[in-house]
Amino acid sequence: MKCSLRAPAKINLSLDVLHKRPDNFHEVAMVMTQVDLADRVELTRSESSQIRLSVSAGLLPEDHRNLAIQAARLLQKRYDVTAGASIFIDKKIPVAAGLAGGSSDAAAVLKGLNELWELNIPLEKLAALGSEIGSDVSFCVHGGTALATGRGEVIEPIAAPPAAWVVLAKPPVGLSTGDIYKQMKPNPEKEPVSNKMVEAIESGDYKAMCRLLSNDLESVTLASYPEVRQIKDRMIESGVDAALMSGSGPTVFGLVEKESRVHRVYNALRGFCEDVHAVRLL
Ligand SMILES: C[C@@](CO)(OP(=O)(O)O)[C@H](O)COP(=O)(O)OP(=O)(O)OC[C@H]1O[C@@H](n2ccc(N)nc2=O)[C@H](O)[C@@H]1O
Numbered sequence: 514m515k516c517s518l519r520a521p522a523k524i525n526l527s528l529d530v531l532h533k534r535p536d537n538f539h540e541v542a543m544v545m546t547q548v549d550l551a552d553r554v555e556l557t558r559s560e561s562s563q564i565r566l567s568v569s570a571g572l573l574p575e576d577h578r579n580l581a582i583q584a585a586r587l588l589q590k591r592y593d594v595t596a597g598a599s600i601f602i603d604k605k606i607p608v609a610a611g612l613a614g615g616s617s618d619a620a621a622v623l624k625g626l627n628e629l630w631e632l633n634i635p636l637e638k639l640a641a642l643g644s645e646i647g648s649d650v651s652f653c654v655h656g657g658t659a660l661a662t663g664r665g666e667v668i669e670p671i672a673a674p675p676a677a678w679v680v681l682a683k684p685p686v687g688l689s690t691g692d693i694y695k696q697m698k699p700n701p702e703k704e705p706v707s708n709k710m711v712e713a714i715e716s717g718d719y720k721a722m723c724r725l726l727s728n729d730l731e732s733v734t735l736a737s738y739p740e741v742r743q744i745k746d747r748m749i750e751s752g753v754d755a756a757l758m759s760g761s762g763p764t765v766f767g768l769v770e771k772e773s774r775v776h777r778v779y780n781a782l783r784g785f786c787e788d789v790h791a792v793r794l795l
C-alpha cells in the first residue's frame with residue numbers, strides 16, 4: 514500500500530510574541546496560512562517495523578534528526594504499530610527558511626501513515642501528537658488558515674484569506690529559531706494584532722490584511738542579518754502591496770493582488786537572490 518501527499522509551506526501573516534513561559538517557550542498568537550509551494554511525501558507501507566527515509570535534496574539528514582522520521586516513530590510507538598514504512602520526500606520548500614517545511618513533512622507523514630496503518634486517529638489527536646515534534650506541526654496537520662495560540666499548537670481554523678500572489682525570497686542566511694526567540698524581548702505595551710488580522714481575513718478585506726501584516730520576531734532577525742532587511746527593502750521597492758518576514762526568518766514574502774505585477778516583482782528579486790518563488794495563497 515502506498516500514498517502520496519503534498520506538504521505545503523506556511524507563512525505567518527501575523528506573529529505576536531506575548532510573553533516568555535516557565536517552560537522556556539513563548540506564548541504566541543499568530544495567523545498562519547498555507548501557500549502553493551509544497552514538498553511531495555511518498556509513503557509505502559512495509560510489514561517489517563523499519564522506518565526508512567530518503568530525501569531528494571542532498572543536505573538534509575535522513576536519520577532520527579529528520580522530523581519525518583520522528584513523526585513516523587512517534588506514531589508507531591504511541592499506537593503499538595507493528596508495520597513500518599518507507600518515506601520519500603521530494604524537497605521543494607527551502608530548508609530552515611521560516612516556512613515550516615520540516616513541520617509540514619512531519620504532518621504529512623502523520624496523516625499518510627494514519628491511513629496506511631489503518632489507525633483512524635481523529636485530526637485533533639493527530640495534531641496534538643504532532644505538537645510533541647514541534648510547535649508548528651499541529652497547524653500543518655490542520656492545514657488551511659488558522660489562528661494559532663499557546664506555543665503555536667492550539668489551532669482555531671478560520672476562513673481562507675482573499676486571493677493573492679505571494680513572492681517568497683530566502684536570502685542565503687542560516688539561523689536558528691531557538692536563537693531568535695532567545696533574543697526576543699516581548700513588549701507588554703504592544704497591542705497584539707492577530708485578532709484584528711482574523712477579522713480582516715474573515716471579512717475578505719485584502720487592504721486591511723496588508724496593512725496589518727506584522728511579526729514581532731522580524732526586528733530581532735533584521736538586527737542580526739542585514740541581508741534580510743535588504744531583501745525586504747527590495748521587495749517593497751519592487752511594488753508589492755505589503756511585505757513581511759515569515760516566522761523566525763530569513764524568508765521574506767510579498768503579497769501582490771494583481772497578477773500583471775507578479776512577474777516584475779519576481780524578476781526584481783531574482784536579480785538579487787537565488788531562492789525566489791512566486792506562488793498563490795492556498
Ligand atoms: C517561529 C515559528 C512561527 O511559525 O516558525 P518558524 O520560523 O520555525 O517557521 C514557530 O513559532 C516555531 O515553531 P517550530 O519551528 O516548530 O519550533 P519548535 O521546534 O517547537 O521550537 C524551537 C525553539 O524555538 C523556541 N520557541 C518555539 C516556539 C515558541 N512558541 N516559543 C519558543 O520560544 C524554543 O526555544 C524552542 O526550543
Ligand SMILES: Nc1ncnc2c1ncn2[C@@H]1O[C@H](COP(=O)(O)OP(=O)(O)O)[C@@H](O)[C@H]1O
Nearest residue numbers: 578579580608609610611612613614615616618
Ligand atoms: N523533513 C525536513 N525538512 C526540512 N528540514 C528538516 C526536516 N527534518 C528536520 N529538519 C531540520 O529542521 C530545521 C528547520 O527546518 P524547516 O522546517 O525547513 O524550517 P523552519 O523551522 O525555519 O520553518 C532544519 O535545521 C533542518 O535541518
